[in-house]
Every structure is written in C-alpha cells, then in structure tokens.
Amino acid sequence: MLTYQDVSSLFSRATGIRDENIHFHTVSSLAGAKQPKGLFVPVSNDSGTLQDAISNGAVAAVWPEGEQVPAYAPNHFPILYTQDNLKGLEKIMNSYYDYLIQHEDVNERTKFIFLNKALLNEADETYDIAVMAENINGYGSNRNKAGEE
Template sequence: MLTYQEVSRLFSKATGIKEDMIRFHTVSSLAEAEQPKGLFVPVSEQSGTLQEAISNGAVAALWPEGVKVPAYAPNHFPIFYTQDNLKGLEEIMNSYYNYLSQHEETRERTKFIFPDKGLLNEADETYDIAVMAEKINGYGSNQSKAGEE
C-alpha cells in the first residue's frame, strides 16, 4: 500500500502533519469519488475541489506549487507540492508500480481512481497513465485490493 513516507520521498516540499505510517488506500483525481484514506491529485478543472475530496475521504493531497491552498484545508492535512500535478501523478504511479513488481506477495493494494482515461492522456502523449493505472489495479488480480470486498 502507498504510504506517506513513499510520497514524501518523491515530493520533499510538504505541509501539514508528517506521519510516515499514513497509508493511502486510494489515489484519486476526482474529488467526488469515494476515496477512503485517499490521496487527492487534482489534474484538471474537472477534478473538483479539495473540500469535496476531503468530505469523500481524502486524508492528503498533491498540490501545484505556487497555487494557494484553500483556507478551509485543516492545518494538519498533509499537502505535497509539485510543479505539475499530472507529472506528479505519473511519478507516484511509477514508484508504486515498481514497488508492486518487487513485492508481489503484497495483499493490500492502493486503488487508483480516474474520471476519464482520455483526459489523463492529453497532457503527455508519450506516457499513458491510464494504461499504467490498469496495470496497477489489475496487478495480482486474484488478490484482494484495498477498498474492495
């Protein structure tokens, strides 16, 4: 399962609580999606608001550096900063996929939630994030995944 510690290695600039043992059960680019213990990564205007993501279970967010965090965000809420959220999401997925390929026995998995596969491919035609998400969500499909019964 994706942890705070792993994400903080990718994005050294962060605010809020610094707790290495936080485990992200979901990573979502859609605020309206149920995302228990989620890491919210808004990649477009259609992603929704941080407030909506928090109300749907997000416990942290990846945020564009230089963009003001909404005042309603709790002080303890972990926020990781990146120059580009889409590229940041790509880094998270690459890191997590590499982790899974080395730890095939891992039973608990982070679930990745995307609203529109086409949207994710617009920004970088040479890197297909949707395919990567399918690989991650399908990796070890005979094993249970986080958030699924």
C-alpha cells in the first residue's frame, strides 16, 4: 500500500503533518469520489474542490506550487506541492508501479480512481496501474505546461 513516506519522497515541499505511517487506500483525481484514506490529486478544473475530497475521505492532497490552499483546509492536513499535478500524479503512479513489480506478493494495494476518459483507454475504463501510467505518460507529453523533472 502507498504510504506518506513513499509519496513525500517524490516532492520537494510539503506542509501539514508529516506522518510516515499514513497509508493511502486510494488515490483519486475526483473530489466527489469516495476515497477512504485517500490522496487527492486534482488534475483538471473538473476534479472538484479540496473540501469535497476531504468530505469523501481524503487525508492528504497534492497541490499546485504557488496556488493558494483553501483556508478551510486543516493546518495539519498534509499537502504535497508540485509545479504540475499531472506530472506529480505520473511520478506517484510510476513509483507505485515499480514497487508492485518488486513486491508481487503484496496483498493490500492502493486503489486509483479516475473517470476522466482522457486518462484511460479509449474504449474501456481500467484500474490497471500499468495501463493508467502509460496513458498518463502519453497525455502529459502532449501538454505544454512545465512540471518538475
């Protein structure tokens, strides 16, 4: 299962509580999706609000560097900052995929929740992390927005 320690090592800046024992049961780009013990990563204007994500179970978020975090976010709420959320999500997925390859016997896995067709296969929705990472890699390469390297 993806942990705060795994994710925080991918980003240079974070605020809120730094609890290495947080385990993310879900990673979602949709604030309105049920995301128990979730990591919310808004990748578009259609992702929804941080408040909705928290209401649906998010316990941390990836947030665009330089963008104001809403005042209603609790001070202890973990926020990881990136210059480009889509590239940040790509980093998370690639890191988790590498972990799964090395630990094939893992029983509990983090669930990734995406319903944006642009991030999935053309015809079918999938939760296969390898397919999602490949599609996000292709989607992100078509964008002209600068991200972290």
